[in-house]
Amino acid sequence: MKRALITGVTGQDGSYLAELLLSEGYEVYGLVRRKSKLDFGNLEGTEALGKIHIIFGDITDMAAMLNAVKISQPDEVYNLAAQSFVAQSFREPVASANITGVAAVNILEALRTLKPDAKYYQASTSEMFGGCIDEQPVGFDGYIEDSPFHPRSPYGAAKLYAHWMTKNYRESYGMFACSGILFNHESERRGHEFVTRKITSAAAKIKLGIIDCVELGNLDAKRDWGHSKDYVRAMYLMLKQQKPDDYVIASHETHTVREFAELSFKAAGMNIAWQGSGTDEIGIDTDSGKTVIRINPEFYRPAEVDLLLGDPSKAEKILGWKREISFNQMINNMVENDLRIVSSESR
Ligand code: NAP
Ligand code: F7E
Numbered sequence: 001m002k003r004a005l006i007t008g009v010t011g012q013d014g015s016y017l018a019e020l021l022l023s024e025g026y027e028v029y030g031l032v033r034r035k036s037k038l039d040f041g042n043l044e045g046t047e048a049l050g051k052i053h054i055i056f057g058d059i060t061d062m063a064a065m066l067n068a069v070k071i072s073q074p075d076e077v078y079n080l081a082a083q084s085f086v087a088q089s090f091r092e093p094v095a096s097a098n099i100t101g102v103a104a105v106n107i108l109e110a111l112r113t114l115k116p117d118a119k120y121y122q123a124s125t126s127e128m129f130g131g132c133i134d135e136q137p138v139g140f141d142g143y144i145e146d147s148p149f150h151p152r153s154p155y156g157a158a159k160l161y162a163h164w165m166t167k168n169y170r171e172s173y174g175m176f177a178c179s180g181i182l183f184n185h186e187s188e189r190r191g192h193e194f195v196t197r198k199i200t201s202a203a204a205k206i207k208l209g210i211i212d213c214v215e216l217g218n219l220d221a222k223r224d225w226g227h228s229k230d231y232v233r234a235m236y237l238m239l240k241q242q243k244p245d246d247y248v249i250a251s252h253e254t255h256t257v258r259e260f261a262e263l264s265f266k267a268a269g270m271n272i273a274w275q276g277s278g279t280d281e282i283g284i285d286t287d288s289g290k291t292v293i294r295i296n297p298e299f300y301r302p303a304e305v306d307l308l309l310g311d312p313s314k315a316e317k318i319l320g321w322k323r324e325i326s327f328n329q330m331i332n333n334m335v336e337n338d339l340r341i342v343s344s345e346s347r
Contacts, residue, residue, distance in 0.1 A: 005072040007031040007059050007107065008080030009052065010041030012189045013123070017078060017232040018048045024236070029053045029072035031064075031081065042189045059103040065110040069118075076239050078121045079107050082159075085193060086127060089155035090302050101158030108169045108177065116175060119239040122166040124179040126224065126250070127156035130305045142224075142311030145181065145246050152303040167246070176244045180235055183250035183310040186330060187228040188337040196225065196334065199261050203268040204338035206285075206292050210346060213292050217299025219258040219281070222307040226251040227325035227333075237319040250310025251323055261293060263328065267335035 004021050008014040009030030021028050030052045032040065043049040055071055057064030059081045069077075082100040083089060089096035104122060111118050129143045130152035151157040163179050170177040190197040195216070202214035226249075234249040258274070261283065265272050271286045272293065283293030315321045325333075 001025060001027050002075045003027045003029065003072060004076045004078065005029045005031065005055075005068060005074040006078045006080060007068075008082065008123070010039070010043055011080060011084070012042060012187055012191065012228050013185075013232050013235075014078075014080045015042035015046065015048065015189060016187070016229050017080070017235060018043070018052055019046065020232055020236055022048055022051055027053070029055055029068070029074065031055050031057050031059065031068050033058045059106060060098050062106045062109070065106040066114065069107075069110040069114045074115060074118050076119045076121070077107060077111060078123075078235060079104055080123045082123065083155070085191070086153045086155045087193075087299075087301055089153050089158070093154035096154045097158045097161075099158075100155060101161040104162035105165050108165060108175070112169065112173055112175065116173065119176040119244070120166070120169075120178065121235050121239055122162055122177065122179040124163045124166075124181045124246070125156070125159045126181060126183040126308045126310055127151060127153060127305065128160045128163060128181065129308070130156050133306050136307070140309070142250065142252055142309040143181075143248060144311050145248055145314060152305050153301070156305075170244050176239075178238045178244045179246040180238055181246060181248045181310075182231050182234070183224040183226065183248070183308055185226045185228045185231040186334065188334055189228065190334070195257055196260060197338075199257075199264045200331070200334040201338045201342070203264045203270070203335055204342040207268040207270065207339065208342050208346060210342060212290065213294055215294050215296035215299065216257065216261070217296065217301070218304055219261070219295070220256055220306075221304060222254045222256050222309070224250045224252070224254050224308050224310050225260070225327060225330070226323050227330045230323040230325055234315060234319060234321045237321055241319070245318075247315040247319065248310045248312050249315055249321070250312045251327065252309070252311055253327060254307060254309040255327060260331065263331045264335055265292070267332050268339065
């Protein structure tokens with residue numbers, strides 16, 4: 001039986017990955033940080049929680065990581081723990097650097113010392129490409145593994161450090177260390193402050209009369225959105241290879257936040273018409289005539305990543321990875337799930 005250690009097991013991806021590995025017959029160890037109230041996040045209410053061996057520890061603590069490796073004796077380690085909210089990384093840049101960047105080296109060092117033959121997965125991100133539109137060449141068809149990096153947030157910069165250290169441990173010590181450069185992926189388990197879940201949850205609440213309106217920031221940012229369940233499968237496939245390497249995982253489609261909002265409200269049974277511009281722009285429900293979307297500049301970022309689009313050709317060719325859940329299907333699933341949650345909470 002293979003043994004896997006997952007950091008960030010309570011998060012969106014961690015919980016789906018734990019379920020996938022359990023279904024593949026793995027013994028799964030999950031690192032959980034101790035809070036004042038015991039909280040297993042996305043694992044709460046899942047069958048997986050009872051099957052995972054929980055190890056308490058914080059990834060910024062080297063002793064905790066040595067302990068986690070000693071206890072789990074992993075064949076595979078998936079480092080998913082991070083302060084993953086880009087907007088928050090501007091408010092706490094140092095904590096984000098420590099958790100999202102430097103802490104990866106705690107794990108790599110713990111493995112180098114205690115279990116150098118373990119395979120390591122680093123959760124890299126499209127935020128490392130970041131960039132400005134005028135840097136993208138004419139005919140741009142998506143970032144690939146060798147595209148230049150230009151992070152635009154403390155989060156992106158921290159992830160880039162962890163990404164390069166992963167490559168360095170592979171090259172310096174011959175460790176099986178891979179990075180998956182994953183573009184945005186969402187799900188019914190997505191945190192509520194990320195724009196997709198914020199919108200699907202608000203659409204459900206507005207539909208059921210719980211709130212009147214949602215406030216958003218930049219409606220014109222473009223993202224390459226896929227579903228987390230498809231993306232954790234790619235992580236698993238990367239560690240199944242003979243040779244460690246880095247892979248872009250993306251849908252190869254890009255959509256604006258505005259489109260995401262239109263489709264989410266539609267899935268909840270409302271049609272949006274836009275009026276005005278800039279911070280005065282509003283989204284109106286065409287049936288009721290009520291304003292359901294407003295702009296609040298509080299949600300603008302000091303620097304924005306205007307457009308993300310990834311080209312997953314290498315992963316499709318070498319890993320045999322293909323996404324199964326379309327953009328529209330993902331939105332429908334998320335809205336349906338939020339309608340169910342909101343209506344049961346309001347009963
Ligand atoms: P998420 O839902 O925010 O989960 C983050 C996890 O990290 C949570 O389990 C959290 O635990 C844990 N964590 C945070 N700080 C920690 C610390 N100091 N010690 C131990 N655990 C800590 O993120 P996700 O969407 O599943 O993403 C998984 C990983 O992929 C992250 O590294 C993220 O940066 C990266 N990524 C995500 C995307 C995406 O679109 N989702 C794209 C590219 C890369 P608590 O429950 O205690 O908060
Ligand atoms: O923002 C815009 C915002 O916070 C998406 C993380 O998983 O993916 C995620 O990072 C876009 C941005 O995700 C609101 O300005 C407009 O352009 O959902 P988000 P993100 O920043 O793309 C990457 C790949 C990761 O690695 C990260 O860990 O939406 N936007 N209005 C808004 N964003 C938020 N959060 N809230 C708004 O009201």
